[in-house]
Amino acid sequence: MDLTRLLSLLFVFCCFSATTATNGTRGKTRGFFGVLEPDKSGQVAVDPATSHTLKSGLTTVFLPIIYIIVFVVGLPANGMALWVFLYRTKKKHPSSIYMANLALADLLFVIWIPLKIAYHLNGNNWTYGEPLCKVLVGFFYGNMYCSVLFIACLSVQRYWVVAHPLSQQRKNNKVAIGVCVAIWVFILLTSTPLFLYDHTAKLKDPNITTCHDVNIIHDPLDPYSSIWLPFYYFILMALVVFLVPCLVIIVAYIFLLRALGNMEESTASKNRLKVVLLIVTVLVTFLVCFIPSNIMLVVHYSLLKDGYRDNGYSFYISTLCLASLNSCLDPFIYYFVSEDFRNQVKNTFLCRSNRAVERMRVSFSSMKYSKKSKSYVSESGNTQTSSC
Numbered sequence: 001m002d003l004t005r006l007l008s009l010l011f012v013f014c015c016f017s018a019t020t021a022t023n024g025t026r027g028k029t030r031g032f033f034g035v036l037e038p039d040k041s042g043q044v045a046v047d048p049a050t051s052h053t054l055k056s057g058l059t060t061v062f063l064p065i066i067y068i069i070v071f072v073v074g075l076p077a078n079g080m081a082l083w084v085f086l087y088r089t090k091k092k093h094p095s096s097i098y099m100a101n102l103a104l105a106d107l108l109f110v111i112w113i114p115l116k117i118a119y120h121l122n123g124n125n126w127t128y129g130e131p132l133c134k135v136l137v138g139f140f141y142g143n144m145y146c147s148v149l150f151i152a153c154l155s156v157q158r159y160w161v162v163a164h165p166l167s168q169q170r171k172n173n174k175v176a177i178g179v180c181v182a183i184w185v186f187i188l189l190t191s192t193p194l195f196l197y198d199h200t201a202k203l204k205d206p207n208i209t210t211c212h213d214v215n216i217i218h219d220p221l222d223p224y225s226s227i228w229l230p231f232y233y234f235i236l237m238a239l240v241v242f243l244v245p246c247l248v249i250i251v252a253y254i255f256l257l258r259a260l261g262n263m264e265e266s267t268a269s270k271n272r273l274k275v276v277l278l279i280v281t282v283l284v285t286f287l288v289c290f291i292p293s294n295i296m297l298v299v300h301y302s303l304l305k306d307g308y309r310d311n312g313y314s315f316y317i318s319t320l321c322l323a324s325l326n327s328c329l330d331p332f333i334y335y336f337v338s339e340d341f342r343n344q345v346k347n348t349f350l351c352r353s354n355r356a357v358e359r360m361r362v363s364f365s366s367m368k369y370s371k372k373s374k375s376y377v378s379e380s381g382n383t384q385t386s387s388c
Helices: 002-023 048-055 057-088 094-110 113-121 129-163 173-190 224-262 265-304 313-323 326-337 339-349 354-365
Strands: 033-036 200-202 209-211 215-217 368-370 375-377
Touching (some): 057 113, 057 326, 094 129, 094 173, 094 326, 129 265, 129 326, 215 224, 265 313
Antiparallel strands (some): 368 375
């Protein structure tokens, strides 16, 4: 609950900052885009509202703070999670395969965040060239859509394990590997349109080069002709790669709760708390990271193509920033899904090797557990406790 409250307060602060920045420029802009100068200098002219937003504390203070938090938390958390899944987990199963791929997707995004932090701290001035800007944008959206798809796979797998505990299909790693490969290929192919148009814009005032912040409009009377590609791309991704997996997750959790309700009370009580915590974590991830950003992507480009006034750009970039928080929330999903992951993380922090853990398991397996003393007792009467 503390995490939920913290994220809620963070989201409220973000909305307040976005509203403040938007109110300061209300009614003065036809959308957050720039028009190429007619003198063929390659510079882009933006209106005062756009310039104000790019200089505001929202983009130069608040956004880099969030990205710094994501980098500081997400890099070690996902790095350790990937290391645990690859080297500490002996028995691979579909859930661990999905979680390892989810951790890899988060890690591939997090390692590029320092460029984003430097960009915002430098006054939204991109100095690394167009190719690196495209790479950063590609990894950002690739991570978001990868996370949604792998969480959907985890949700379906979790339901199948609980509802069909004796099914051999729940242990079929080949299916899980095939699904993961298909997801990576799909994300790779669907990210291609992001590399087909320029994301940087060299502004005249302020004298900066933006990355994925200003859409260049060649004809102010017809903005659609300049942004039709991202418009259709983000609508398609929101419908196919966000909405459909979101519905799958909802259905999977409804059936999961129904399956727990049909179980014996002694069996269901062991899994009910973990399932509820998992659902809460996924719900928070979607409410904070995925739902606002995908809605605002569709709204932003739908309004931008018609050049409407006050298109809520400040709120739009704030939701995109919050979308990166999924790299910090995903490790909690691993924690609630996999008991083996929890044990391996604890053993890692206690500096226990796999050999030491195996010796402890063998040792405790030859003892009897005493409910009275809550410890293991050997035949000779010696008592030992376990934190494994």
